[in-house]
Amino acid sequence: MYGWLWRKLPGGYAGKIGGCVALCLAALALLFFVVFPWVEPRLPWNEVTVNSPSIEQTVAPSSPSALPS
């Protein structure tokens, strides 16, 4: 895979190195700005709340709007 890539990259030794760096940066950007942000919410370990859809109803009596301001 990488051997094939190396052979396909144009521009002699310097050009191949430059092409590698450019491809690496592109891959990193794709991962950090597209792939990882998409994957993250689908994984469980960022859950920090105690959860139930009914929580807002359950605790509604002390909702700020119910208090004198």
Add this chain to the structure above:
Amino acid sequence: MTPDFAVVTRGSRTNQVIRAVGELLITLGVVVFLFIGYELWFTGLYTAQAQTDLKHQLAASWASPAPAPSASPTLTASGGPAPSGVPIASAPAVAHVTLPGDAIGIIRIPHLGANYGYAIVEGVSTDDLKKGPGHYPGTADPGGIGNFVISGHRTTYLAPFNGLGDLVVGDAIVIETRDTYYTYRVTNTASVLPTDIGVALPVPGEPRAKPTHALITLTTCNPKYSASHRLIISGLLESALPKSAGLPPALTGA
């Protein structure tokens, strides 16, 4: 001019397939490492920026005149029944149209360092919590009778609640709002299941009870890097001191 290794590594068809699979697996391993780096550090960059913005938002909001000539909260109650059925007007004079994602105050925990201070956002959605610790909409306001519930990330997004496991009974949690420093003292720490929403009730564990105390509850994931449980820090309001009187004892180290 092609370096030798690019040539000599070509082999039989089988070799090529094995090599491709190996390279793929190595790449996958690298990507997983990168993801760990992304989670633990890169997400913090976003939160750091969001916190800066939120603190500016708070500073600007606090510097402008109060929305109403507030009955400045002078209660020093550590709870106690509300006198003659009148709800204690400890609802802080925040502008009462707080939108999800807005900053509502700053949480300070002296045990976690003199510089420990995070802007609390309104809301606990995924997006809210990326900005900092989030206040459950519908739970009590800072210092209010009932339960002031905050959730925060423990290992990612700057990990504001990373050190919560170090808190012990008696530690101070100070909530700074426009006019007031609310000092809570930790009364209990516990690890509960994620479904145990009873901890967020006005009177924890008692769905029907009418709240008479001003409580605080911090939640985060437990153990670290896991989502199997939630770490719950409970506290009781000790004092509510006007900011004009200077820093509260808990923050001066007195």
